[in-house]
Amino acid sequence: YPGPREIHSRGKIAWTYMLNKQGGVEADVTVAMLPTDLHSSFMGLSSSASCSDDESDGSPAASDDESDDSGGNEVYYIVCDTHVTTYVEYHIRRVLEEEKMEAALVNATSDVAILRLQGVCAADLLAEITSLDFKSSPASDRRIQVGEEIAGHNTWFMAMKFFNESNYELHLPMSSLVPVYRELKRATEAEDFSGELVNIGFRAMTELRTEVSHCEWGSDVGPTDTPLEAGFGHLCSQEKRYLGSDVIDQQRKKAISRRRVAFVTTDESDNSFPVGGEAVLHDGKVVSHVRHTGYSHFVERFLLYAYLPLPAGGSIYDRAFIDKGLFEIERLGQRYPVRAFLMSPLLTDIHHI
Secondary structure, eight states, X not given: OOOSSOOOSTTBEEEEEEEOTTSOEEEEEEEEEOOGGGHHHHHHHOTTTTOOGGXXXXXXXXXXXXXXXXXXXXXXXXXXXXXXXHHHHHHHHHHHHHTTOOOEEEOOTTTEEEEEEESXXXXXXXXXXXXXXXXXXXXXXXXXXXXXXXTTBOOEEEEEEETTEEEEEEEEEGGXXXXXXXXXXXXXXXXXXOOOOOOOOHHHHHHHHHHTTOOOBTTTBOTTOOHHHHTOGGGSOSSSOOTTHHHHHHHHHHOOSEEEEEEEEOOTTOOOXXXXXXXXXXXXXXXXXXXXXXXXXXXXXXXXXXXXXXXTTOOTTOTHHHHSSOEEEEETTEEEEEEEESSOTTOSOGGGO
């Protein structure tokens, strides 16, 4: 995988892209090398762990290979968005076959549920129902950890930064989902707990993702877009070799011809309601189209993302090409002025993501 962060350390987590030979993004996934004491726990969560490749129902969960120094299999836990599991599994299986790698892919999606706790009170809530101290070891450490039972149910914890704030994922058997959720709800209703547990939907998640420039596979990025073009070149190692690294290295040397940029609508009485696919115009000329959009409740404007052509020899970090002229989007035959940014205006540093 292209990320500079190594995952050959048990219990550590990495968020990374999976690329194709052309350097295009095939998936973004969270990967953890499971600690040895979690191997049996994982197999206990998944009744399909003993399935052969032919018996898998098509969603990626874990791969294991024969390189463990202890003599057993190393198990890598792979998590991706639900709506792309079939595609991600196809990509992994295709690469395993083409590269003749000795590894098995096991489906656990139907057996494992995930509850995500996010926000300033998330660590406090977990402290109420477990003995794990997440405050002394922040989510930015990115780790997977065995937790105590919650309401009598075995649970893993994955801690990481997501949407620019602490995020804790509870991975547990599907049959334990409702009892554990009820226990979380009960803990927040205690008189001595200052926070509140609020359900969040996928649309809200998408808008949070949009606010921090996080790419959504299938709209912001896809198999024909490289991490450098999307503004995430720092996620690709410059030292190690990986699938698509030749293309990424060439783009670093010769520069790229386009760059993903952010736009913010400027009309206070904005009624454009972009949904994606709208034309992007620069000084009246169509130069691109909107790949992704969402409403930011923080800036009270729509945020949009598109790939703009870069001038010959231009730098991906040079604002000159977006500071000149008038940018507009066209929606249902009407044009709306927008302001361009190299990344979300809510961020000061792309490495915050």
